[in-house]
Amino acid sequence: MSRGFASNYRIFLLSAIVVLSFAGIGTRLVFLHVIDRGKLLGYVEQVRRQVIVEPARRGNIYDSHLHLLATNQSMYNVGVDPQVLRPEDREKWHELASLLGMPYAELERIMSTKTRQVRVKTAKTETSTAGVVFNVSGPSTTGVSTGANETATSDDEVLEEGGESTKEKAIRWAKLREDVDETTYDKIAALDIKGVYGNRVYRRVYPHNSLASHLVGYVNKAGAAAAGVESYADFYLRGQDGWREGERDGRRRELAQFRTREVQPVDGFNVVLSTDIIIQHMVEEELKELARKYNPDKATIIVSDAKTGFILAMGNYPNFNLNEYNTAPLDVQRNFAITDQIDPGSTFKIVPAAGALNEGLVRPNTRFDCSIDSIEYKGAVRRFMPDDHKYDHLLTVSEIISRSSNVGAAQLGMLLGEQGMYDYARKFGFGEKSGFPFGGEISGTLNPVSKWSGIDITRIPAGYSISATPLQIHYAMGVIASGGELLRPQIIRQVRDSSGEIVYSFDTAVRRRVISPQVAREMAKMLQGVAQRGGTADNAAIPGYEVAGKTGTAQKLIDGRYSKRNHVGSFVGFFPASRPEVVISVIVDNAKVPGGSAYGRVVGAPSFKRIGEQLIQYLDIKPPFETGQKPLFAMKGNPQ
């Protein structure tokens, strides 16, 4: 047998080469997998590992009928990279300009500008990008101002020892328009213009624009909740971001199969308010009408549920568009109903009257001489605030209310005494915050008795020498409407999770009982006289319904003196008086009434009536039974 090519020597040599090769590979593998393992893994981690944050969806804000008041929407910031534009796309620029809603000339200028001047300033020892100043202000040959979206790379810069120079820099991104909606962006994308693209951003949008702006508040572009329910309920609304850890490929795309850890985002809760967009709209239309007719400094209208204290609508003039909050002055963004204090004027007279009735000091038909100018009280003569009219007979307590007698109210206050008057004012919620949850509420001014001057006992019962927010005045009237209890103003009805399940529900919150239900009924009856013939606001009457309310006209304190030309006119009331359903306050600050004064009767009562009439239709408020008319039969406990 021939030994052929495979001699022992050659077989040995081949085997040795193979073994050495394997040994070499093995050694390299040992280095890769054992010795340099940590360093290499670190490098791979750095290159391939990524953590992606999944932002939680901020909850929506709804009105009581689940109409959206605030939601999130994805938008696009559309821009262009002028370096990659193709000449054949130029004919599409006109259509692009119309989609973006910008003049063609401006679009053309931005798209045609390919470079900009960069001013470079360096310190002597600096070698980094520190000290780079972009010349984006003022006209230049390029003229493109692209703001923060433009970035510079260090290799574009000219570094000079301690000097300054300029250089043309290629523009890779020039902003065309911010906040383009998805539908428009789809149309832009369909144009297929190379170099034009958008970056998606999420924005908070308010579909009803200025409706309930002071209540809803807004989230600014930095994502911070800045005002209103947005700020107050931020804890519920904001949710919790999720994240996932994984790997990416060379094109920075996520490799889904290599996800290692994943934490799902928890969407924010939805908040349901007690307000109703229809009632809010009624209120804001009325405010617009007031502004048109009287051009007041400010005005506010509040509508609340008489039984629960939940706010159905709260509107202010002036107000602002939530989607353009950055254009509204800060003063306009304040919720006048809770941040400003005014003299309540005659609307405060319900306090001494209710107090005196509740203490059993008077009856509704107890009479007082209201034609006098002064009275002796605690050994001193006190002068009253004069009434507009002289009365030829003694006025009952009911008449003091219906005719709004300052003298009568002062005498009721004197019956209560300073401390009694102060205590009842506090019980009605004056001089303390109402508990409205947001907006920088103030507590108003009600001095302790020790700081009262000699004439305060004649002034305070008439609503002077005391200041209150419109909301405090509203809820003081709410005490009568609710049957004697001071309710906490509430705006949030429910908190719901993203699937719509109720997480928390808010219920009526009673702050305290102020007067007995019997006295509240008597007061309601007396307040009906205001909106009847002979009362101060018969123009607030709604035919077929019992309207109870009180006018108020307070002179404004200007430069330390009460002005006879500037007034705060108001009408605060509720209906139907025998079973109240809604409380409405109309307060107008410094209305300019042509040829007259801004009395509450003139500026407040008609608005009350108009809103009331609309609410009757919308809320299906039934008229009360006429006095003496008995129900014929009862069904399910309700008279039919």
Next chain:
Amino acid sequence: MKKDTQAFVNQLLVYTLVMFCFSGSIGLGTVWMRHQISLSANQAKVLDARLVEVERRITETRAAIERAQDPSMLKLLNAQWQLGLVPPEPRKTATIDVDPVMRLAAKHNRGLFTDSPVSTVSFQGSLRR
């Protein structure tokens, strides 16, 4: 003795081949499985992205509907399209405590059983006969 050695070598060769095939198919199976996993993961990722996209569209549509339902917008459209819709007036509205359907039915049928010949009930079929 020689026969035993050859048989052993033959067996060894067969086992070696079987082992190669077995380990090869395990390797190929593993590669195929990993490929399927990555395909499934990517499909899930795409589906997830589409779901997010759909949710985003729904949100946008809801916001658009809400904008269209804004009372000011409806009022504007009422004026623009000259629909002439007006809010209900209290003076022209009757407030009732009973079921409106029953009330309207009662109103309609009032006089049905009176002697007046106008308010009789007739059926087409019976008339034809």
